[in-house]
Amino acid sequence: MRHHLAKIDAVLIQAVIAGALSFAHLHDLAEAAGQGGWKAWAYPISVDLLLVAAWRRLRSGHSAASGWCWFLTALAASLGANIATAGLLDLSDVPDWLRILVAGWPAIAFLGGTLLAHQPKAAQPIAESEPEPDPEPDVQPSSAAVPAALLDHARKVATAHQDRTGQPIDGATLRARLGVPQPLADRITAQLT
Structure with missing residues (x-):
């Protein structure tokens, strides 16, 4: 039990450190791109x-x-900020294209968040242990046409099979x-012969 808790603590500590660093990089990039004050703090929250x-x-x-x-999309924004603030970009002279990306991020994030929150959920897959229900139960008597x-x-399927296999x-x-x-397959087979 202690080993399990130690493992969780180590993972949690690593996640907190990584999150804090990434958060700081996103903040610094947003601030350098002209998004000062509370807006610079909102960018990392939006990306995360x-x-x-x-x-x-x-x-x-x-x-x-x-x-x-x-x-x-969000990973690219986060990773891009981490790399940009690693000394590869002069934060005192951010290029216009990056300023445009940073300024456009709220619209991108809003669109993504809205689509993720409001997409209809697909039907739950049926568990493998459960038998799959017959979508249209065959209630006709076996002699029904x-x-x-x-x-x-x-007949076309049967003829093609006979032509291909000889059987x-x-x-x-x-x-x-x-x-x-x-x-139904049994009835069809009976009517084909």
Whole structure:
């Protein structure tokens, strides 16, 4: 138990240090780009919140493409500030393009945060241990007729199978090719012969 707590403490300490450094770099860059006072302090919060929101979206399994897009956008902003303040950029003479990026960040972050917060969530995946429900239960008696269009399509599938393999199609293969429940596949097979 103590080893586990020590591991958590070390990870937490590392996260706090990394977060504080990144926060300071974002603040310094925003301030150098002309965003003084409270605005310079708001930039790191905005970047970090967008990172967290995107990460939560990724962890939830919903809208992975959107989650990755906004996560990488916020990560690029954070990493860019960390690198820029490492002496590669003269903070007393920030280029205009960087001033434009910093000034435009609130709109980008607002858009990303809004999209992440308001995208509809996809249906929860069914657990592997649960049997998948049949979307359209087959309640027709086994002697019921198969719709003509489906039977015509099944004939084409069966003919193509026979031409390709030289053997008549079996019920399991027909079911797989048509994507129908087993009782319906059995009825189709019976009507094809």
